[in-house]
Amino acid sequence: MRTSRLQRRYLARRLEILRAAGREFRTRGYAETGMREIAAAADLSPANLYNYFRGKDEILFFCQDNALDRLIANLDPTRRAKNNATEKLRAVIVFHLHCVLDEVEGSAAHLLTNSISAHLQKRLLVKRDRYEQGVRQVIAAGIRSGEFADTDPALAARLILGALNSTIAWFNPQGPLSTEELAEVFATYLTRGLQAKFADQASARRRSGRSLDRSAVTLSKKLAKKGAPRW
Numbered sequence: 001m002r003t004s005r006l007q008r009r010y011l012a013r014r015l016e017i018l019r020a021a022g023r024e025f026r027t028r029g030y031a032e033t034g035m036r037e038i039a040a041a042a043d044l045s046p047a048n049l050y051n052y053f054r055g056k057d058e059i060l061f062f063c064q065d066n067a068l069d070r071l072i073a074n075l076d077p078t079r080r081a082k083n084n085a086t087e088k089l090r091a092v093i094v095f096h097l098h099c100v101l102d103e104v105e106g107s108a109a110h111l112l113t114n115s116i117s118a119h120l121q122k123r124l125l126v127k128r129d130r131y132e133q134g135v136r137q138v139i140a141a142g143i144r145s146g147e148f149a150d151t152d153p154a155l156a157a158r159l160i161l162g163a164l165n166s167t168i169a170w171f172n173p174q175g176p177l178s179t180e181e182l183a184e185v186f187a188t189y190l191t192r193g194l195q196a197k198f199a200d201q202a203s204a205r206r207r208s209g210r211s212l213d214r215s216a217v218t219l220s221k222k223l224a225k226k227g228a229p230r231w
Contacts, residue, residue: 010052014052014053017038017044017049017052017053017059018059018066019103020041020042021042021059021060021063023041030060035049057120058120061120061123064124065124065127067099068124068127068128069127071131072134074095075131075135078092078095078138079134084145084147085138085139085147085148086147088138088141089135089139089142089160089187090187090188090191092135092138093160093164094183094184094187096164098183100164100167100168101167101168101173132157132158132161135157136153136156137153139156139157142194147195147196148196149194160190163186167186
């Protein structure tokens with residue numbers, strides 16, 4: 001039990017360091033942040049910090065790894081739930097936004113993906129692919145059931161994940177929208193674009209719009225022949 005308590009304390013301290021490092025990475029930039037700055041932010045001596053991590057690239061790797069673990073842990077039970085595809089996808093979107101906006105290590109992980117060395121990035125690809133594949137499967141299930149319009153699940157999943165990850169570059173926690181409100185807006189927009197009934201309505205509006213455009217051109221030509229002023 002003593003070993004278990006020590007291990008939990010050790011893991012908790014590592015998570016505290018990840019969060020402190022995430023704040024420094026976002027504030028100073030990854031290149032300008034050293035282990036000394038991370039140690040100060042985590043209230044540790046530089047020497048003590050090396051008892052938990054060997055370097056800042058390893059810290060950033062664990063930011064990524066921890067964020068992916070949380071996203072995957074949420075995805076699996078969400079997919080098994082008895083909700084429809086729209087509700088499942090909404091749950092994935094909302095959780096993903098909270099992970100990258102509310103949890104500083106998740107935010108840093110998605111903001112600084114290119115700063116991780118190649119050999120460490122390879123270790124993350126399996127988890128990234130697993131998560132993306134799970135999102136694709138939620139979309140594909142909705143297509144099979146007729147709930148979502150017929151589309152490419154891989155392209156739709158990448159579009160959604162790209163939109164979610166982009167929010168860390170512009171979202172302001174002190175702005176007019178809370179994370180919860182933003183998550184609900186994104187969930188509504190992104191799922192509505194996939195739903196078959198909205199796709200049919202959009203197609204009808206496009207057809208109607210083209211018809212109106214042709215009518216407007218025809219009317220304009222008739223008025224021009226009569227010498228009417230153009231607008």
